[in-house]
Amino acid sequence: MELVVTGNLVRELRVAENLSQADLAAALGVSRQTVNSIETGRYTPSLALAIALARFFATTVEEVFHVAER
């Protein structure tokens, strides 16, 4: 049961709402680089930020973030 986060739908969801990375960052209370890093896969967010993202887009953590067995 060792999971790794392999990708996410943040960019798709953000673009669908016509928001810039800076807009989303401001709404979530994080920096623009943090949003960018999550979208480009540089790193995976903390649990709190992942829940905030899912909640912001009115969906679930499991739907936004994809995992695979490592």
Next chain:
Amino acid sequence: MELVVTGNLVRELRVAENLSQADLAAALGVSRQTVNSIETGRYTPSLALAIALARFFATTVEEVFHVAER
């Protein structure tokens, strides 16, 4: 939308399955101290571990981890 993780149901779920912290840790591929730290609220897990926990208990991240606006 700045969220903090305020608590979780890991201990309740684990006990309901009659597992020790060490059992759960082994099943998840982490150390016993990590499970203990999550249960006692010393820190909140990474996103990958949170998803693994929810999946292990056949539930969702949002049900296992509780958040509040900061």
Next chain:
DNA sequence: TGGTGATGTCAAGCAAGCTTTACATGCGGG
């Protein structure tokens, strides 16, 4: 009594998330 399993916690150390600052690129509009 002594042994064992379960739990709590601490310390040191490495890895990862997030910050600020900064700079580069591409693009559409004036």
Next chain:
DNA sequence: CCCGCATGTAAAGCTTGCTTGACATCACCA
């Protein structure tokens, strides 16, 4: 042509997640 906006990325630094190893307590049981 220049501007402003959106995006990508990098460096340095702080904080937090997770590790191993160790030790203490408690309950239960032979």
